[in-house]
Amino acid sequence: MGGDLGPRATVRGAAGAALQDPRLALRLFGPRARLEREIASLPRRLAAAGSRMEVVDAPGEIAPGLRPSEALRHGGDSSMARMLDCLAAGEACAAISAGNTGALMALGRRALGTVAGIPRPAISTAIPTREQGRCYLLDLGANVEASAERLVDFARMGEVMARRVDGIARPRVALLNVGVEGTKGTASVRQADARLREIPGLDYRGYVEGDGIFAGAADVVVCDGFVGNAVLKASEGLARMLVARVQQTFEAHWGSRLVGLAARPALRRLRAELDPVRYNGASLLGLAGIVVKSHGGADAEGFRYAVLRAVQEVEHDLPRSLARELGGKDATISRRAGTAGDDDSQ
């Protein structure tokens, strides 16, 4: 039910993903009548996916502004919580939502626990970089402050994700900082830097500055959730502004006729390319289950990407990889009551 565009975008996006991947069977949580109406009114090219979509009636909703603590107290019957219970019960491989991120994280921790004793899961998405590359940025807002220990957790989780899911043999890991010299940054960043240098086998590259993210300086860039959130959202805002300027520039200088004839398809492609942060699901990394957050402003296309992102993580059994690699040989995926560290600042 989540997302700024409502269930139409999520249902159509889910249908698009189902058509693209014939293995998918989808269970949709929300008010039955509303969802069935959306399925019945799928455009013709998506209609065939309707038969692979099952509706679970869950009329309770998590409001966009609801605090995580409130969601934990009163959200047990919401469509979001019902979806996560289904995942926790092993009836699904992954859960995808475009709803309230803080609530999704809090309810996800309670339903699923975390892997390998990770106390604070993180949110990560792939940022497009030069040369058609990608870079995982984390945390994006689950932890507005992060100690050195947490930054090290984020780095290790991101590294496992880049290696396992994207098949990068030796992902390059970096810490976001205000300069590349060793004396720069906060105490927690400098301590995390010292610890990361000591982890055997980790291709740790030290500090990168903000422009290094898009320059492709690393495959995984780590920061606290306040910084990551600000960087991600500012990037979205800048991309949107620049798209508008590109359009204005070409309309002003080349005339609307030429733009009409030749430029529209190119401009449409550009718009998708220039607003790329919107077109990736964000992984809730460290949960003992696969949960992907779709951008709240995403259209059907954005939600389709989020579903396919979840499929990728299922294919590579990401939570098990995280549990094995971060928890040592004996680690299993452990269920934890995830309320201890919860707060509403996320």
Added chain:
Amino acid sequence: MGGDLGPRATVRGAAGAALQDPRLALRLFGPRARLEREIASLPRRLAAAGSRMEVVDAPGEIAPGLRPSEALRHGGDSSMARMLDCLAAGEACAAISAGNTGALMALGRRALGTVAGIPRPAISTAIPTREQGRCYLLDLGANVEASAERLVDFARMGEVMARRVDGIARPRVALLNVGVEGTKGTASVRQADARLREIPGLDYRGYVEGDGIFAGAADVVVCDGFVGNAVLKASEGLARMLVARVQQTFEAHWGSRLVGLAARPALRRLRAELDPVRYNGASLLGLAGIVVKSHGGADAEGFRYAVLRAVQEVEHDLPRSLARELGGKDATISRRAGTAGDDDSQ
């Protein structure tokens, strides 16, 4: 002497500014022979400015990676320190540098002191926003952490700058946060929010998220220097990546001939518009003197903007306005030994 492109860019940029503003008289600090060579080899269109540029021989340099503490100990004879001494002695109205920012701030505090008892100056630049607007973002890296009190100082300084220098009658001020709800963010951001609400006459708009910066949601957006630096540099990196993609897209889809005939001027204009964060000087706000930092990667054009930015601040006597408005009626610009709070994490 500073900047990635060396003194050629600064000398040509300074000459460009001098031609544009006939009131300007410029004193250039650096190795005499090098600077005189650059002045002698000014392109014809800039050559007339040479007679308004005086060279002060100052062969000592501040290296780009030098720590602020090192600059304070050993940089007293550098071209940067000599320039700031000249400003402190009242022989100049403003100082402009493309060199080491941390050193400029540390040496600037020692030479000039701060206004109105401001313990921590901040760095601010104007970010372009939609609808041809601008937004001052601060701090950009002088303070990697900032208490609520410091965030309030930054907000008040930014507000005075937007009102006095840009003539905005009631600048809208906002705090950067990870969400707009009151429960979001770090303790210092939430405390600063509470204090800003109590300042009479301040048009405080509460929280904005990262995309609000470019959307023009406020005239002044306040954050700590770690966040501001990450946001600014990530925006630069994204803008550069998108410029490259725009160019590729049009070359691929419209063919090089059409691009050659019609698109090049438009693309050139776009490149300047899309990389706008580079084309503003950054103000060292709170110093008892006007010091503008030009982007280290700026070309002559970027340095010209930085000089003209300094001129604007001189015209509106920004330090005196800050002293008067932030310090109450009796406040004067007070010289302070600025070493107490200096550290190398900036």
